[in-house]
Amino acid sequence: MRKVLLSCVLLSGFISAGSQAGDFTVDQNKERFNMDSLTVKVGDNISFTNSDTVKHNLTVVTPEEESNNLGTEPPGAVVKYSPPKKGTYDIRCKIHPTMKMKIKVEG
Numbered sequence: 001m002r003k004v005l006l007s008c009v010l011l012s013g014f015i016s017a018g019s020q021a022g023d024f025t026v027d028q029n030k031e032r033f034n035m036d037s038l039t040v041k042v043g044d045n046i047s048f049t050n051s052d053t054v055k056h057n058l059t060v061v062t063p064e065e066e067s068n069n070l071g072t073e074p075p076g077a078v079v080k081y082s083p084p085k086k087g088t089y090d091i092r093c094k095i096h097p098t099m100k101m102k103i104k105v106e107g
Helices: 002-018
Strands: 023-029 037-041 045-050 056-061 067-073 078-081 087-092 100-106
Touching: 023 037, 045 067, 056 078, 067 078
Parallel strands: 023 045, 037 100
Antiparallel strands: 045 078, 056 067, 056 087, 087 100
């Protein structure tokens, strides 16, 4: 009986842990994102940290090609974003047009 109860407790903990959102960090430095692409799941949290000495702007272009301006970030700022649905999102800086990355969101 104890083994069955322990197995149920461990299994429920595994299921709960599997449903928690993940946390990811993208750094902005030297007028670049520190990665070209990132794969996350719906509901995951992405923090964009401006480690640069200049301002940046975060614009998210959704899979439906809708543009969402998340604003201008001064050096040291952190902007958080959680993609609402599956698809590929383009992330851009309107201040520095060469700053681009893609985020693939899985279900």
